[in-house]
Amino acid sequence: MADTSETRSADSAAHGAQRSRLRRLMRYLPLIAPVLLWAVPCWLLLYAGQHWPLPVALAGTALFVLGLVGMPLAMVRGHGRRQQDWAAIVGDTLLGASWVLFTWSVLLGVLLRLALTVTGVGDGQDRARIVTWASLGTAAVLLAWGYVEARRVPRVRRLDVQLPRLGAGLDGTRVVLITDTHYGPLDRARWSARVCETVNTLQADLVCHTGDIADGTAERRRAQAAPLAAVQATRARVYVTGNHEYYSEAQGWVDLMDELGWEPLRNRHLLLERGGDTLVVAGVDDVTAHSSGLTGHRAHLAGALHGADPDHPVLLLAHQPKFIDRAAAVGVDLQLSGHTHGGQIWPFHHLVRLDQPTVAGLSHHGTRTLLYTSRGTGFWGPPFRVFAPSEITLLVLRSPQRLPSS
Template sequence: MTDTSETQPADRAAHTTQRSPLRRLMRYIPLIAPVLLWVVPCWVLLHTGQHWPLPVALGGTALFALGLVGMPIAMTRGHGRRQEDRAAIVGDTLLGASWVLFTWSVLLGLLLRLALTAAGVGEGQDRARIVTWVVLGVTAVLLAWGYAEARRVPRVRRLDVELPRLGAGLDGTRVALITDTHYGPLDRARWSAKVCETVNTLDADLVCHTGDIADGTAERRRAQAAPLATVRASRAKVYVTGNHEYYSEAQGWVDLMDELGWEPLRNRHLLLERGGDTLVVAGVDDVTAEPSGLAGHRAHLAGALDGADPELPVLLLAHQPKFIDRAAADGIDLQLSGHTHGGQIWPFHYLVRIDQPALAGLSRHGTRTLLYTSRGTGFWGPPFRVFAPSEITLLVLRSPGRLPSP
């Protein structure tokens, strides 16, 4: 027998040493990111050969400096202890605008310089100013379009999903999915009402909300969430918590959703029966529930399925796609998730994929388990959606051989 009393602590120490540089770097990201977001565009647009008149160069640089200082202050006042909605709106808007400007200053600035060089436009003020004006123009268009996309009522995305274990009696079951509504500093009570009206046109058997209802407590965002009481489903309306509930008194949101007529599936299930067949509809708390320290909250799949017939098909609600590993290991048939927002503002898509196994749409995991990841119904923080449209999803469940012809 090998004595591991010395090797295990050594391994842990080595692992800690390996992780510590990354952890130290992560600590500085809140300081580094704002500097990059504002300094890089300032340099590209104002100081790389343009030779603007001195008042223009100084005024433009002052605006970037104001953004660099003002954005962190506004976000701290808006999302910190003060919870000032106006400050949050300013900070979030500056964050989204700086991200888009940074992205296109780097990408488009580089591509334009290469294209202009290939076209025979050499180094000089003309080339530099062309880059500046094109980058500013593209950024303005993307921000205007992204704002309109974020504030609009989402389009309905309809999808037929075949589940091999679904009985014929349940074929055609209509499941409407909304998620990540993120009611917040911008008052979206009217938007919320229109979303609910759209859901009611879908004639759904089951309506699901997979979390991140709001940014703020239930008491503070009640008016925006109130229209959820008007949602209709022929069988049930079910809800699970998202990570943002655990930033804002999650139990208050669970209680409010119950009051509004939604059934919170906190590590439990219900049965949907039709035509002599049965579907298990289960839900789990978000994976951040237990680390939040809120008593009684944790993601517990075994508890959610306790008492369910293992031969029955299971539809699972779990806020984050990353829960799919546990779902697949347990043979879940279909998991519905949100959380990713489809990236919300390109190219944040690629960063999301580092943390989550899926960005959007239907994907297969293991031999039996399907995952549907919604791009979300609302938006978080910056009021923009760029190349990541929001959605209300209608999934029509099909038993084997019942998929409609293309």
Template sequence: MTDTSSTPTTEGEAQVPRRSRLLRVVRYIPLIAPVLLWAVPCWVLLYTGQSWPLPVKLLGTALFALGLVGMPLAMARGHGRRQQDRAAIIGDTLLGTGWILFTWSVLLGVLLRLALTVAGVGGSQDRARIVTWAILGVGALMLGWGYAEARRVPRVRRLDVQLPRLGAGLDGLRVVLITDTHYGPLDRARWSARVCERVNTLEADLVCHTGDIADGTAQRRRDQATPLGTVRATRARVYVTGNHEYYSEAQGWVDLMNELGWEPLRNRHLLLERGGDTLVVAGVDDVTAESSGLPGHRAHLAGALTGADPTFPVLLLAHQPKFIDRAAAAGIDLQLSGHTHGGQIWPFHHLVRLDQPALAGLSHHGARTLLYTSRGTGFWGPPFRVFAPSEITLLVLRSPQAAASPGTGRADTSA
């Protein structure tokens, strides 16, 4: 394995990403989202024909008002200057709870009520109470299940990926992808160790981490990240920055990953050689790096490929799927990304799709470029995953020059 290329600092800088449609929508969300998240469930559960006793209405309204006021205050203390982990846990949990209640209040408040009316079930008050208990029951189920999904060790998702330019000597190369571990206010050091143990059962040639290691500085989250040093790979362990590193001293995370034995691919590449064939393993900083103001941090694909033989196939690590436009234009063979979390809490994936070209899985872009988008290994913020399971991904690279392998391009999930 040969280490080549360095990070250029004076030319060929990537353009600042254009403001996306999602960002234009998100700018107004902090003003209206808290009100909608708590006012809509309050109205549907308490004031749409149920005729609850006055004490029930007053207590219920007080609880929703507490959520409306407490959520932004706790999040400000937890994620603002004070960085109070306990407040962050409370605020994030309230955010997830509010989102789930809002979602099912809207869906069941309209669809179930309509279905009951069409079926002629009871009077309006009976239907209202059925809807209320259905929302509370489904909400509790989603919260419990979503919490368990977020905290468990991810299942392994296996995928055979054929790369037309991959030499026969590299056929069967095992690439493990973890991403978006998001070590944070909830101490997940034991979870981190168990994730690394599962990765080590996969006998990887190459292990990749495509960023968003944590929320917080490397010094603060060091204990949770330290198990990453136990990950084994026969060839290399490589890492690129995600956008969350640039919220919390990105260079500290680059230094810690290097200390733990990982190769930070900051606009540079490695050559992986086997059986007389070569694969270029390249990485770029996150697309938000340049706006962070950190010297030398930016997404610079040309720099990452400097010195690489253009006839060699290229595996590129880039945190956000949206980098695929540049990758496809450069003829990259396979890009590995994370960032989306698969939406994390349904139906948030609709908003993610406004900002990213892919939500999860394998997709084709341009003449030959493939993109694999992981749903992420951990979770961000609210400790819930609903209809968006986390994953550790095993990609087995296949060469058309080798004997055909049944099932190429099909994915399966194992515990």
């Protein structure tokens, strides 16, 4: 027994040391990441096996140094205490551009250079030049396309979702999900209005917003959020907080959504009834709410379901997909989430998977729980979406006992 206890103590100590090292690394990440994002493409495009004329090398290096210095400074002015929108736009754009250039200079620097070597194309200098121009061209095309993708009104993604406990009277219930609108430094009031117009063409019974409405306070982004008042639903419009609300006075957003006619489901539920059958529509605050220090803000699933008939199916709104473990543990039928943006800029989704169980789409958890993760309606930060299109989601709920006329 003593040996077992000592082994467990040693394992605990080892895990504790590993977590401590990880925390230390995360503290340095904001310093390390910008250097890597700018220094690696600079080396690969200007110096790795290449001999550019000195003026070209110096000018290119100066641009990369300017990006390395300018991006953090702009982001601090834009997202720090000053909250200067122009600086946020500059910093966010540079962040997206550096990520795309970093990704494709590394990929093409390895894969294209290897292919050129195998096929015997040119000498080392020629191959290096081809990789440089291919990387710059690919990055430019993807950034232009990604900007258009980010700024357009999302396409509607429609899918039928069968819930085994859903009564026949509720078969065909139309649920529209929007999330992660992230109204921010780029004024998107017209985009917001067009999104709401698209939602209204879907003839929804229930419209849900699963948080991250904006980057900034409700007072500051009110004009962009105002079109949400025009959204139509035959039964209800419901909303839960996301983590970004807790960066920007969350209670102000709860109050504004209530003012716009949306029902904030803050650890509570409502009942959607039709044809003698009932669906429990519940919502919880974001999982980061408790650490915000705001009184009464926390994710409390038991409170959200308090008083609900356990025999009725439950539709749960929770901003982050990782809440699914708690939802599955109590037998929630369907959880709707956002937060991930589908990665937003490929291949960032691989990093998202380190924190979330899913990145996008419908997935099964536990014995009966389904999770739908939206790629988001807007974008955060960098105004680009690359291989991660935005969406407005129409989920048509289906009952296994649906009536023939449904």
